[in-house]
Amino acid sequence: MVADIVVFIGLWLFHLCSLLAKEQTGIDFSTFEFSCIQHSGNSLDICQYVGYLMRNNIFTELIKSRALEKDELRPLYMDFQATTPMDPRVLDAMLPYQVNYYGNPHSRTHAYGWESESAMEKARKQVADLIAADPREIVFTSGATESNNMSIKGVARFYKAKKNHVITTQTEHKCVLDSCRVLEAEGFDITYLPVKSNGLVDLQLLEETIRPETSLVSVMTVNNEIGVMQPVEEIGRICRSRNVFFHTDAAQAVGKVPINVSDWKVDLMSISGHKIYGPKGVGALYVRRRPRVRMEPLQNGGGQERGLRSGTVPTPLAVGLGAACEIAQQELEYDHRWVSLLAKRLVQKIMSEVPDVVMNGDPEQRYPGCINLSFAYVEGESLLMALKDVALSSGSACTSASLEPSYVLRAIGTDEDLAHSSIRFGIGRFSTEAEVDFTAEKCIQQVKRLREMSPLWEMVQEGIDLKSIKWSQH
Amino acid sequence: MAGLVAKKCITPLVVIRRLTYPEYAAQAAYHKKVVDHYENPRNVGSLDKTSKNVGTGLVGAPACGDVMKLQIEVDDQGKIVDARFKTFGCGSAIASSSLVTEWVKGKSIAEAMTIKNTDIAKELCLPPVKLHCSMLAEDAIKAALQDYRVKQQDIEIEAVKASN
Numbered sequence: 001m002v003a004d005i006v007v008f009i010g011l012w013l014f015h016l017c018s019l020l021a022k023e024q025t026g027i028d029f030s031t032f033e034f035s036c037i038q039h040s041g042n043s044l045d046i047c048q049y050v051g052y053l054m055r056n057n058i059f060t061e062l063i064k065s066r067a068l069e070k071d072e073l074r075p076l077y078m079d080f081q082a083t084t085p086m087d088p089r090v091l092d093a094m095l096p097y098q099v100n101y102y103g104n105p106h107s108r109t110h111a112y113g114w115e116s117e118s119a120m121e122k123a124r125k126q127v128a129d130l131i132a133a134d135p136r137e138i139v140f141t142s143g144a145t146e147s148n149n150m151s152i153k154g155v156a157r158f159y160k161a162k163k164n165h166v167i168t169t170q171t172e173h174k175c176v177l178d179s180c181r182v183l184e185a186e187g188f189d190i191t192y193l194p195v196k197s198n199g200l201v202d203l204q205l206l207e208e209t210i211r212p213e214t215s216l217v218s219v220m221t222v223n224n225e226i227g228v229m230q231p232v233e234e235i236g237r238i239c240r241s242r243n244v245f246f247h248t249d250a251a252q253a254v255g256k257v258p259i260n261v262s263d264w265k266v267d268l269m270s271i272s273g274h275k276i277y278g279p280k281g282v283g284a285l286y287v288r289r290r291p292r293v294r295m296e297p298l299q300n301g302g303g304q305e306r307g308l309r310s311g312t313v314p315t316p317l318a319v320g321l322g323a324a325c326e327i328a329q330q331e332l333e334y335d336h337r338w339v340s341l342l343a344k345r346l347v348q349k350i351m352s353e354v355p356d357v358v359m360n361g362d363p364e365q366r367y368p369g370c371i372n373l374s375f376a377y378v379e380g381e382s383l384l385m386a387l388k389d390v391a392l393s394s395g396s397a398c399t400s401a402s403l404e405p406s407y408v409l410r411a412i413g414t415d416e417d418l419a420h421s422s423i424r425f426g427i428g429r430f431s432t433e434a435e436v437d438f439t440a441e442k443c444i445q446q447v448k449r450l451r452e453m454s455p456l457w458e459m460v461q462e463g464i465d466l467k468s469i470k471w472s473q474h
Numbered sequence: 475m476a477g478l479v480a481k482k483c484i485t486p487l488v489v490i491r492r493l494t495y496p497e498y499a500a501q502a503a504y505h506k507k508v509v510d511h512y513e514n515p516r517n518v519g520s521l522d523k524t525s526k527n528v529g530t531g532l533v534g535a536p537a538c539g540d541v542m543k544l545q546i547e548v549d550d551q552g553k554i555v556d557a558r559f560k561t562f563g564c565g566s567a568i569a570s571s572s573l574v575t576e577w578v579k580g581k582s583i584a585e586a587m588t589i590k591n592t593d594i595a596k597e598l599c600l601p602p603v604k605l606h607c608s609m610l611a612e613d614a615i616k617a618a619l620q621d622y623r624v625k626q627q628d629i630e631i632e633a634v635k636a637s638n
Contacts, residue, residue, distance in 0.1 A: 453515065472535070
């Protein structure tokens, strides 16, 4: 113990002296090559010994363990639909473009610009290859929200003279619904198609809703709340036959399910970087060239990105997105198998031990990594609080400022009390079996505990039908 | 020179301290009183609904995401001797109802009627979005007391009828 204290103080004094020496003489001892000291014995021993002293000192250990504790004891991450951690390979690809190859890709006159531009074009090709598109059809944006805004507002406004009708669904992402609301205020006619109770769009209804004045249909590929996958191929076929542009928000689908924009007859597709283990703040928009999709640009300026989205393309972010897409293409099948395995494990475990659990959304037509379960007679937010060691998300009201449950659950017709009881589990590339097992066990345990505290569970056990009770409206 | 030395001495300590105690966003998490009531709820359970000393209040609606059932047992002197609750609701709702059961124990009926939702909210430091939980808890205790009073009136009416 005494030796530890002595060594620690000694090292601290050495650190101070080296800092002072740097100020006075400019010699930096921290990177000083000890090997150039002519010392009897192997010069490596000194470094190793100093390192050994520092590592095994009780103070450095204490400091390290306190710092690590705060980091290691963070909750398990099971919210892959909200965002995903960046794959380390993506970070490796991005880093040179942050500090070394920092030129503006639109600079025509020097090597910095040329190397940046070639990196950007390489990234464009990587993104295009993932969705079987041509690189000239990819536009880099700041994310799927911007891509959605661009495509909906841009296409609708361009064809405003002859066509003023846009069709979308009630389960779209907020950015799509809000863009449509803005268009309504501008005088467009928007139809928000209802969905069936399994979350899928009724194709018959879609065909009937398309009019000669329809310019755009927007249906997302994979829903971010309940995970259902829409019949995109059929919708594309219908739209192509009626000469209507088809936009799909594929933020949750890209890199997770195989996509082919020609087979699907998609005209516009939104891609998000941070949903496929890429960087945050970048996305892409696929805009078909044959037949050409015309749109009014939302962001004007120097005419970059075919004039559709002016502004300097952030090379490191674009390179990151490209790398993420390439990795996703290579690992798509493996990831899909892994995620399906874990999802089946989680759902089977929970549903076999806990009665009265409902999975929202179609059980077959879905992306397996997004599971939305409703635990009857238990409120979603209290369950989230109980599962504080797991990072999850809920479709319940209490997490939003208003007392209304999620609009997606309302659109698929979930009972209001079940809508308050839903939790979304997200599984991704880096999830492990141990995490899934822990989550399932904790979930089962806490649901049982909360049901003991629930008056609704008690009434159901006594045989009272909850629908027959007249509740006091608050 | 002395100042430089002092600054150089302090910096590693400050950095290490910042490493070891990263500030968590305390605002985003729950207040620890709410968490305490949630983790160790007091008085969860049920009393015999049919007993003449027990008043039951059931308020809220599953459609709103909040249902509270509060039961109180009153002795012959009009003092509340036991209280139990069951809640379907978020953490703040559970904490509010748990707190109310703690507060009413040992109070007389008149005193229990004076419990206000603002007291509950202040005690648990509820944020503005969660104030409706405290209001529901106040409604629950009032409903339980009302139910007890109605039961007592019915008993009196029965007694008067029987004596006639």
